[in-house]
Amino acid sequence: MKCYNCGCTLSEDDFCTACGADVGVYKRIIRLSNTYYNEGLERARIRDLSGAAECLRQSLKCNKNNIPARNLLGLVYFEMGEVVSALSEWIISKSIRPRKNIADDFINDVQNNQTRLNSVNQAVKKYNQALSYAKRGDLDLAVIQLKKVLSLNGNLMVAYQLLGLIYIHNKEYMKAKKILERAIQIDSGNTAVRTYLQEAKQEIAEREAKTGKPLKKREEAITYQSGNETIIQPLNGPERTGRQTIVNILIGLALGIAVMWFLVLPARIQSAKSDINDHLKNVSEELTTKSADMDDLNRQIESLQQSNDEAQLSLEEYTGSSGVMQDYNYLLQAAQSYINDPEDALTAASYLEQIQTTSGNQVSEQFLGLYKFLDSNVSAKAAEQYLSSGIDQYNDGDYAGAIENLTRAYDLDQESDSALYYLAQSYLKSDNKDKATELFNRLISDFPNSSFKSKAQRFLDKGEEDDSKASPEEGNTADTTGQNNAADEAAQQAALQAALQAQALQQAQEAAAAAAAQQQQQQAAGQ
Amino acid sequence: MIDFEEELKKFHPSLEVEDAEEAIHNHDVTDMMDLLFSMLSVKSKDKDD
Numbered sequence: 001m002k003c004y005n006c007g008c009t010l011s012e013d014d015f016c017t018a019c020g021a022d023v024g025v026y027k028r029i030i031r032l033s034n035t036y037y038n039e040g041l042e043r044a045r046i047r048d049l050s051g052a053a054e055c056l057r058q059s060l061k062c063n064k065n066n067i068p069a070r071n072l073l074g075l076v077y078f079e080m081g082e083v084v085s086a087l088s089e090w091i092i093s094k095s096i097r098p099r100k101n102i103a104d105d106f107i108n109d110v111q112n113n114q115t116r117l118n119s120v121n122q123a124v125k126k127y128n129q130a131l132s133y134a135k136r137g138d139l140d141l142a143v144i145q146l147k148k149v150l151s152l153n154g155n156l157m158v159a160y161q162l163l164g165l166i167y168i169h170n171k172e173y174m175k176a177k178k179i180l181e182r183a184i185q186i187d188s189g190n191t192a193v194r195t196y197l198q199e200a201k202q203e204i205a206e207r208e209a210k211t212g213k214p215l216k217k218r219e220e221a222i223t224y225q226s227g228n229e230t231i232i233q234p235l236n237g238p239e240r241t242g243r244q245t246i247v248n249i250l251i252g253l254a255l256g257i258a259v260m261w262f263l264v265l266p267a268r269i270q271s272a273k274s275d276i277n278d279h280l281k282n283v284s285e286e287l288t289t290k291s292a293d294m295d296d297l298n299r300q301i302e303s304l305q306q307s308n309d310e311a312q313l314s315l316e317e318y319t320g321s322s323g324v325m326q327d328y329n330y331l332l333q334a335a336q337s338y339i340n341d342p343e344d345a346l347t348a349a350s351y352l353e354q355i356q357t358t359s360g361n362q363v364s365e366q367f368l369g370l371y372k373f374l375d376s377n378v379s380a381k382a383a384e385q386y387l388s389s390g391i392d393q394y395n396d397g398d399y400a401g402a403i404e405n406l407t408r409a410y411d412l413d414q415e416s417d418s419a420l421y422y423l424a425q426s427y428l429k430s431d432n433k434d435k436a437t438e439l440f441n442r443l444i445s446d447f448p449n450s451s452f453k454s455k456a457q458r459f460l461d462k463g464e465e466d467d468s469k470a471s472p473e474e475g476n477t478a479d480t481t482g483q484n485n486a487a488d489e490a491a492q493q494a495a496l497q498a499a500l501q502a503q504a505l506q507q508a509q510e511a512a513a514a515a516a517a518q519q520q521q522q523q524a525a526g527q
Numbered sequence: 528m529i530d531f532e533e534e535l536k537k538f539h540p541s542l543e544v545e546d547a548e549e550a551i552h553n554h555d556v557t558d559m560m561d562l563l564f565s566m567l568s569v570k571s572k573d574k575d576d
Binding site for chain 1: 528529531534538541544546547550556558559561563
C-alpha cells in the first residue's frame with residue numbers, strides 16, 4: 001500500500017512515515033475495497049454472478065483503482081451475457097494500468113472473434129426490440145424475439161428473466177420453469193430469477209393439486225424464427241448423450257460399409273475383372289500371333305532343312321563315293337591306265353565299269369567323249385582278255401572263276417557267242433541247268449548263225465553235254481582281222497595306239513579341267 | 528403473485544457495441560477515495576483560512 005500523497009510505501013502506522021500524511025481512513029477504505037473484492041470472488045466461484053457483480057461494484061466504489069476487482073467484474077458481466085459492459089470495465093482497467101494488465105488479453109480475445117462479437121451484438125439488439133415489444137404489449141412477438149436472442153447468446157440473463165416473466169404472465173408455468181431453471185444454471189444468485197421460478201413452481205404445484213395429476217405440457221415443440229428459417233425444436237427431444245453419439249457413429253459406419261460392400265465394391269470388382277479380361281484377350285492375341293509366327297518359322301526351317309538335304313544330296317552326287325566327281329576320278333584313272341599300257345585293257349576296263357554317270361547334264365561333253373573313246377578301245381580288248389581267261393579257267397575246271405570272267409566278257413561284248421556259250425557250259429558244269437538252259441536259249445535266238453547253235457540245240461533237245469575243250473577261236477568272235485602281215489599289223493596298231501594315247505591324254509586333260517570347274521561350282525552352290 | 532408491469536419496469540435496454548464508447552466516456556469513476564481527498568482538501572483550505 002502506497003501513500004496517496006507522496007507514493008511511499010506505508011507502514012503499519014496511520015500516518016505516512018515519509019510525508020506525515022494521515023492515512024488511517026485511506027487504509028480503511030482500501031481494506032474495505034479489498035474485502036468487497038474477496039466477497040465478490042467467492043460469489044463468482046459458486047456462480048452467484050449477480051451477488052458477485054454487486055460486491056465488485058461496491059469494491060470499485062471504495063477504490064476505483066482496484067484493478068483485480070474491475071477485471072473480475074468484467075468477467076462476471078461477460079458470463080452474464082453483458083459483453084459491452086464487460087468490455088467497458090476492461091477498457092477502463094487498461095486505462096488505469098496500461099501495462100501488465102490481464103484486461104489486455106480479455107479485450108483481444110473478444111475483438112479477435114468478430115463473428116461472436118457480431119452475434120452478441122445482434123442478440124443485444126433483438127433483446128432491446130423484444131423489450132420494446134413486451135412494454136408495448138406484443139408479448140408473442142417478444143417471445144419470438146427472445147428465443148432468437150437466446151439462440152444467439154445463450155448466457156444473456158436478462159433475456160431469460162424477461163422470457164420467464166412473459167411465460168408466467170401467459171400462465172405457461174412449465175415453460176417458465178424450464179427457462180428459469182436454465183437461467184439458474186448460469187447465475188444461481190439472481191434474485192429475480194429465483195423469485196420467478198418460485199412463482200412458477202408454486203403455480204404448478206397448485207394446479208397439480210387441483211387436477212390430481214401432473215401438468216402436461218401444452219406444446220411438445222418450440223417454434224421460432226431464425227432469420228428466414230422457421231425452426232421447430234421438440235421439447236421432449238431426447239438429449240444427445242455421448243454414448244448415443246458413439247452408437248450413431250457406429251451405425252453410420254456400418255451403413256457406410258454396407259453401401260461400399262453392395263454398391264461400390266461389385267462395380268470395382270467388375271471393373272477389375274473387365275481389365276483382366278482385356279489384358280487376357282490381348283495376351284491371347286499376342287500368343288496367337290506368336291504361335292503363327294512360330295509355325296511360319298518352323299515351316300521355313302523345314303523348307304530350309306529340305307533344301308539343305310537336297311543340296312547335301314546334290315553335293316553327295318558330285319563328291320560322294322558314287323558321285324560325279326568320283327566318276328571323273330575313275331575316268332581319269334582309266335585314261336591314265338590306258339596311256340601307260342594300252343595292252344592292259346582289264347585295268348582300264350575295271351575303272352570304266354565303276355563309272356555310273358555316262359549320260360545327262362551332270363557330266364561334260366569332254367567327259368563323255370573320253371569315256372566313249374576309252375570304252376570303244378578298251379572294252380573289246382578287255383572282252384577278249386576276259387574271254388581268254390574264262391576259257392582257260394573252264395578248261396581247268398574252275399567253273400566259278402570261268403563264270404565270273406565269261407560274264408564280264410559277255411557284258412563287254414554282247415556280240416560274243418563264244419562267251420555266251422562257254423558261260424552257259426560253265427553254269428551247266430556247275431549243276432545250274434536252269435541258268436544254262438536260259439543262256440542256251442538266248443544263244444539260239446541271238447546268234448542263229450553261230451557254230452555253237454547246234455551244240456546248244458542238242459543239249460536242249462536231248463540233254464547232250466559238250467565235254468570238249470573250249471577254244472577262244474571258235475564262234476563269231478574269232479579273230480576277223482584277216483590274214484594280214486603281222487609286221488604291218490603291229491605297226492598299224494602301234495601308230496593307232498600312239499594316236500589314241502595322245503587323244504586320250506588330251507581328253508583327260510579337258511575332262512580334268514571340266515571336273516575341277518564343276519566341283520567348284522557345286523561347292524559354291526552347297527554353301 | 529408477481530406484478531407483470533412492475534417487474535417489467537425493472538428491465539432496461541442493454542448496451543450495444545455502438546454505445547460502448549459513450550458508456551465508457553460517461554462512466555462515473557468517482558469513488559470514496561475521491562470523496563476523501565475532496566474532504567481533506569476542503570479541510571485544509573479551511574485551516575489555512
